[in-house]
Amino acid sequence: MTKERKDKLIDWLYLAMVILPYVICMVLKVLTTPGGEGISITGAHIYFEIPMPLMNLCITEVQATSVAVIISIFGLCLYMTHGIKVVPNTKRQLIAEWVVEKVNGLIKDNMGNRYMAFAPFIAAIMAISAFSSLSSLLGLFPPTSDMNIVAGWAILVFILITYYKLKGGLFPYVKGFFEPVPVFAPFNIIGEIATPVSMSFRHYGNVLSGVVISTLVASALNGLSQMLFSWLPGFLKDIPLLRVGLPAILSVYFDIFSGLMQAFIFAMLTMLYIATGFPEEEYEKRQAKKKKKKALPAA
Amino acid sequence: MQSLDIISVNIWNILLSLVNLLILFLILKRFLFKPVKKVMNERQAQVTAIYADAENDRQAAADMKQEYETRMATAREEADGLVRNAVQTAQRKSDAILADASQQAAHLKQKAENEIQLEKKQMLSDVKAEISDLAVSIASRIMEREVNAQDHAEFVDQFIQNVGEQQ
Numbered sequence: 001m002t003k004e005r006k007d008k009l010i011d012w013l014y015l016a017m018v019i020l021p022y023v024i025c026m027v028l029k030v031l032t033t034p035g036g037e038g039i040s041i042t043g044a045h046i047y048f049e050i051p052m053p054l055m056n057l058c059i060t061e062v063q064a065t066s067v068a069v070i071i072s073i074f075g076l077c078l079y080m081t082h083g084i085k086v087v088p089n090t091k092r093q094l095i096a097e098w099v100v101e102k103v104n105g106l107i108k109d110n111m112g113n114r115y116m117a118f119a120p121f122i123a124a125i126m127a128i129s130a131f132s133s134l135s136s137l138l139g140l141f142p143p144t145s146d147m148n149i150v151a152g153w154a155i156l157v158f159i160l161i162t163y164y165k166l167k168g169g170l171f172p173y174v175k176g177f178f179e180p181v182p183v184f185a186p187f188n189i190i191g192e193i194a195t196p197v198s199m200s201f202r203h204y205g206n207v208l209s210g211v212v213i214s215t216l217v218a219s220a221l222n223g224l225s226q227m228l229f230s231w232l233p234g235f236l237k238d239i240p241l242l243r244v245g246l247p248a249i250l251s252v253y254f255d256i257f258s259g260l261m262q263a264f265i266f267a268m269l270t271m272l273y274i275a276t277g278f279p280e281e282e283y284e285k286r287q288a289k290k291k292k293k294k295a296l297p298a299a
Numbered sequence: 300m301q302s303l304d305i306i307s308v309n310i311w312n313i314l315l316s317l318v319n320l321l322i323l324f325l326i327l328k329r330f331l332f333k334p335v336k337k338v339m340n341e342r343q344a345q346v347t348a349i350y351a352d353a354e355n356d357r358q359a360a361a362d363m364k365q366e367y368e369t370r371m372a373t374a375r376e377e378a379d380g381l382v383r384n385a386v387q388t389a390q391r392k393s394d395a396i397l398a399d400a401s402q403q404a405a406h407l408k409q410k411a412e413n414e415i416q417l418e419k420k421q422m423l424s425d426v427k428a429e430i431s432d433l434a435v436s437i438a439s440r441i442m443e444r445e446v447n448a449q450d451h452a453e454f455v456d457q458f459i460q461n462v463g464e465q466q
Contacts, residue, residue, distance in 0.1 A: 043303030057311035060303060066316060070323050077330040084334050086341045093338075100335045120328035128323050143316075148309050152316030208305070 007083060014082060017075030021068030025140055029061055041215055044141045062146045069131045069143065099123070110268070111275040118274070125153065126267045133207055133259025137251065144259070145208040147200060154196035154203075157270045161195065161277045168282030199269055203262045210254025218247055431455040 032045055044060035051057075080096035088094055103123045107115055129144060136142035143149045165173050177188040225242035434455050 041305060043305045043307055046301045046303060052311055055309060055311065057315070058303065058309060060312075063312070063315065066319050070319055070326070073323060074326050074330065077326060081331060081334040084338050086338055086345060096331060096335050097339065100332055100339075120332045121324045123331070124320060124324040124327045127327065128320060146303075146312070147306060148312035149316040151308070152313040152318075153320050155313065156317045156320055 010082060011079065014075050014079035018072050018079065021071045022135065022138055022140070025061070025064050025068045025135075026138055028064060029140060032061075041212055044146055060146075061141045062143045062149060065135055065140050066128075066132065066143045066149060069128060069135060073127050073131060106267075107271065110271045115271075115275065118271070122267050122271060125157075125270060126263050128153075129203070129263035129266055130260055133263065134255065136207075136211065136255050136259070142207055142211065142255075142259070144203060144262070145211050147204045150200040150204040151196070153266070154200035157199065157273065158196035160270075161273050164274055164278040167286075168279030169286050172279060172282045195273060199266065203266050206258050206262045207254075210250075210258050214247060214250055214254055217250060218243055221246065427459050430459055434458060 028047075029045075032047065044062040046058045046060050047064070049056040049058050077096075080092045080099075082092075083090065084093050084096070088097065100119070100123075103119045103126075104116065107119050107122060111118065132143040132149070134142075136145075165176075177185050177192075179188075221242040222240045225240040226237075229239075229241060230237050431452075
């Protein structure tokens, strides 16, 4: 009996861990957004700055939301895997297993069995991207519409791609830039650098464009309803009635569909870039050579 | 309150988000994938064990069936052999009994025949004696005098001999 109660308490704690960070972020946002500013398109609000070499580290609402997203996902993981059993009897365990199996299947289909260790990483990319984009539904500034955030992920992916390319040896990697003819070297280098840039810009641009269009439509509807309903008595004329409806439909596309789509695309591209960038033949040749070298002194 | 520009690059923010993603990766690995995988592997092991048990049981059942069938076959053969033996023994015994019986019958018949022969001879000799007596009495009556049986024995014998030949 007491154990049951304890389990229930822990469940509630985890659920609070999922929800509370968002609530705190929303409260922070409401408290720090100056009233009567009207509709404007700006970046995230800066809470404070920490002096650092080169440039100051700005702690903005984006950083706060990112941390909230991470804590929330952490809480979700703990909640789903709490009281996990060999024979599942809870819905959340089924969901957790479904997620793990789906991600594993995705990796197996797109990358192959060699990369199964990537499953948590791909899941992390998908989760952080989707949760960040969806946080705009709560009125928060979506972290994915800040280029720095997405650029960070893209750079991490780029590091991984390069690491896997270098597994085939430094020389084949460098040689790859001078193919098919040495004249192509600058283009190849640009193409290489373009990978993280395009990844980050694609994702961030999609989400930000959604924010911009939503804001524009909202402001246009604001003006329209002021024009049409200025004859209404009292406070009624201050309510932008036309803003009811259409922004919600736009939100379904820009916040939910586009956000999830971009999360999926980002994860897919990560998988494909890493899997295709890995020079399998060179790697195996190198491993064989290493084995030979190891075997030589013994013989 | 200050805001960032809509497009701004800040390397520290980039680094921060990179680290954030790494942290989330570690969290997911440790707190989602590890327990779920552990449980799934355990389940897999259980299922494999159950299947192995079932296979073992099936194998044992098949073995038992095989053994039973072979035993049944040998038992049937044994029964057949027993029956055949019994039939053979009975046949032999009945043959022996029959042979015995026929032999005895033949023996009895022989004995009976012998006895008949003997009786016949006895009767013949009796008849001879009677006839001779009869003949003597008839002859004495005819001759009106006593015939000495002793004297005419030769004659009577001859007569009887003739009668016997005429018969």
